[in-house]
Amino acid sequence: xxxxxxxxxxxxxxLVYRLTEVTSTVLLGxxxxxxxxxxxxxxxxxxxxxxxxQGRQGSRRKMSMALNVSVxxxxxxxxxxxxxxxxxxxxxxxxxxxxxxxxxRTVQFSETQFDxxxxxxxxxxxxxxxxxxxxx
Numbered sequence: 236x237x238x239x240x241x242x243x244x245x246x247x248x249x250l251v252y253r254l255t256e257v258t259s260t261v262l263l264g265x266x267x268x269x270x271x272x273x274x275x276x277x278x279x280x281x282x283x284x285x286x287x288x289q290g291r292q293g294s295r296r297k298m299s300m301a302l303n304v305s306v307x308x309x310x311x312x313x314x315x316x317x318x319x320x321x322x323x324x325x326x327x328x329x330x331x332x333x334x335x336x337x338x339x340r341t342v343q344f345s346e347t348q349f350d351x352x353x354x355x356x357x358x359x360x361x362x363x364x365x366x367x368x369x370x371x
Contacts (some may be wrong), residue, residue, distance in 0.1 A: 237258045241299065242338060242369075242371045243298070243369075243371070245336065245338075246300065246336050246338055246339060246367065246369055247263065247281070247283060247300075247302075248316070249335055249336040249339075250281065250335065250336075250367070251263055253280055253328055253329075253335045254279050254281065254304065254325065254328070255321060256328060257277075257279065257321060257324045257325055257328065258277045258278060258279055258321070260274070260275050260276070260277070260278035261278070261279045261280075261281060262278065262279070262280050262281070262317050263281050263282075263283075264281070264283070268349050273308065274358070275320055276308045277305045277306065277307065277317070277363070278306075278308075278309055279304055279305065279306055279325075280304070280305040280307060281302060281303070281304050281305075282302065282303045282305070283300070283301075283302055284301040284302055284303055285300070285301045286298055286299070286300050286301075287299045287300075287301075289368075291352070292303070295363070295370055296370070296371045297307065297368070297369070297370055298350070298368070298369050298370075298371060299366060299368050299369075300366070300367045300368075300369060301365070301366050301367075302364075302367070303356070303362055303363070303364060303365070304325060304362070304363040304365055305361070305362050305363075306318055306321045306322055306325065306360065306361040306362075306363070307357075307358055307359070307360055308321070308358070308359055309356055309357070309358060309359070310351065310352040310353075310354060310355050310356060310357050310358070310359045311355055312355075314351050314352075314359045315349070315351060318349055318351070318359060318360075318361040319359065319361075322347050322361045324364055325363060326344055326363075329344075329352060330343040336347075336359045336369075338367070338369040338370055339367050339369050339371055340368045340369060341367070341368045341371055342365065342366070342367050343362060343365070343366045343367075343368075344364065344365055344366075345364040346364060347361055347362065347363045347364075348362045349361050349362075350362070358359065
């Protein structure tokens with residue numbers, strides 16, 4: 236994990252590092268388009284969607300960070316079950332009351348959308364919407 240003075244970047248880095256507990260291939264900001272032959276699977280693609288300031292008190296800011304975590308596998312007869320298992324593991328990583336970074340207050344998941352490719356060997360996805368409330 237690289238070091239940066241940007242507090243938002245440190246939170247994203249900590250999230251990416253934590254996700255490596257599920258799979259060693261976690262890429263930030265990458266599109267899977269064109270990666271079919273290069274991408275070792277299972278993999279996770281993390282995309283920062285938005286950062287919204289929700290309030291200030293002195294020098295402290297309350298922020299909400301929205302991210303999309305895509306779990307990616309090569310399609311086979313067990314794709315649905317594999318994606319379900321991997322997304323469950325992601326949710327379990329953040330289910331405890333232990334913070335993955337000191338700034339993170341809450342981690343919330345919304346729906347998970349599944350996109351199972353019709354042909355074996357193609358990429359199938361489970362997209363998890365994740366919101367992290369932080370105090371900086």
